[in-house]
Amino acid sequence: MIDLALHTTLRDGPRRFTLDLALRSQAKVLGVYGASGAGKSLALQAIAGLAPVTEGRVVVNGRVWLDTAQRVNQPVPERRVGLLFQHYALFPHLSVRANVAFGLTRWWQRLKPADAARVDALLARFGLSAMAHSRPDRLSGGQRQRVALARALACEPELLLLDEPFAALNPQLRVPLRRELAQTCAEWGVPVVLVTHDVDDLLDLADEAVLIDEGRVLKHVNLRDASPDALAEAGLQPEPDTPERARRRALLA
Numbered sequence: 462m463i464d465l466a467l468h469t470t471l472r473d474g475p476r477r478f479t480l481d482l483a484l485r486s487q488a489k490v491l492g493v494y495g496a497s498g499a500g501k502s503l504a505l506q507a508i509a510g511l512a513p514v515t516e517g518r519v520v521v522n523g524r525v526w527l528d529t530a531q532r533v534n535q536p537v538p539e540r541r542v543g544l545l546f547q548h549y550a551l552f553p554h555l556s557v558r559a560n561v562a563f564g565l566t567r568w569w570q571r572l573k574p575a576d577a578a579r580v581d582a583l584l585a586r587f588g589l590s591a592m593a594h595s596r597p598d599r600l601s602g603g604q605r606q607r608v609a610l611a612r613a614l615a616c617e618p619e620l621l622l623l624d625e626p627f628a629a630l631n632p633q634l635r636v637p638l639r640r641e642l643a644q645t646c647a648e649w650g651v652p653v654v655l656v657t658h659d660v661d662d663l664l665d666l667a668d669e670a671v672l673i674d675e676g677r678v679l680k681h682v683n684l685r686d687a688s689p690d691a692l693a694e695a696g697l698q699p700e701p702d703t704p705e706r707a708r709r710r711a712l713l714a
């Protein structure tokens with residue numbers, strides 16, 4: 462269960478942007494969609510504690526990470542958030558294993574045996590053991606995404622925040638990786654907030670979806686039992702294939 466109320470105004474010279482967002486959700490996967498610049502990434506950063514919130518609340522599974530009225534503001538490391546960014550933000554000079562272990566290590570101490578075992582189990586789970594000592598630039602896009610997902614899960618997060626997790630991949634890879642992500646979320650049982658521009662991500666992965674516009678929630682759709690009309694009204698229908706596109710798609714299958 463997540464319960465959010467996020468109010469903040471960012472200023473950059475004459476520019477200002479106000480996020481004023483409130484929502485509650487029981488979804489296992491909550492999709493967040495909306496136009497470019499609507500405030501989706503900013504909302505994720507505010508949940509993680511990476512963007513300032515002047516007024517509001519972030520409660521995840523009953524744990525209060527932020528409550529400005531009660532003067533509670535947990536620092537970022539205590540929020541137990543797994544983050545996956547659009548371009549994965551892997552450290553190019555570190556091996557795959559060191560990237561996955563990054564949040565568990567301190568520069569002055571070695572990885573504890575239990576943490577090392579967890580990292581190795583994650584590498585095995587995501588099929589990355591054979592490339593544990595490779596640098597990220599020697600991996601494919603899909604493998605890099607798995608490294609980022611393994612890193613996000615290594616700290617045993619209470620919430621996973623995924624910002625456009627498929628955007629850096631070619632469209633053919635998205636279908637199997639979406640399936641893999643759905644499996645991972647179900648396996649780990651950790652709630653997910655997924656920011657995406659891709660309607661198919663929402664249709665395949667999310668239980669609920671919120672449409673954000675100019676920093677506010679414009680629509681909150683329950684996808685589990687939404688009728689085709691409700692989906693269409695929320696702009697959540699994939700473009701239907703024309704006969705020609707269907708013919709070409711069949712040739713590629």
Ligand SMILES: Nc1ncnc2c1ncn2[C@@H]1O[C@H](COP(=O)(O)OP(=O)(O)OP(=O)(O)O)[C@@H](O)[C@H]1O
Binds near residue numbers: 471473496500
């Ligand atoms: N530090 C800042 N100061 C002022 N405005 C900012 C700052 N950071 C972001 N913004 C503005 O906040 C708005 C929301 O940005 P955000 O990155 O959340 O958009 P988004 O919905 O994730 O867009 P996209 O889909 O293009 O990634 C944008 O208009 C952006 O220019």
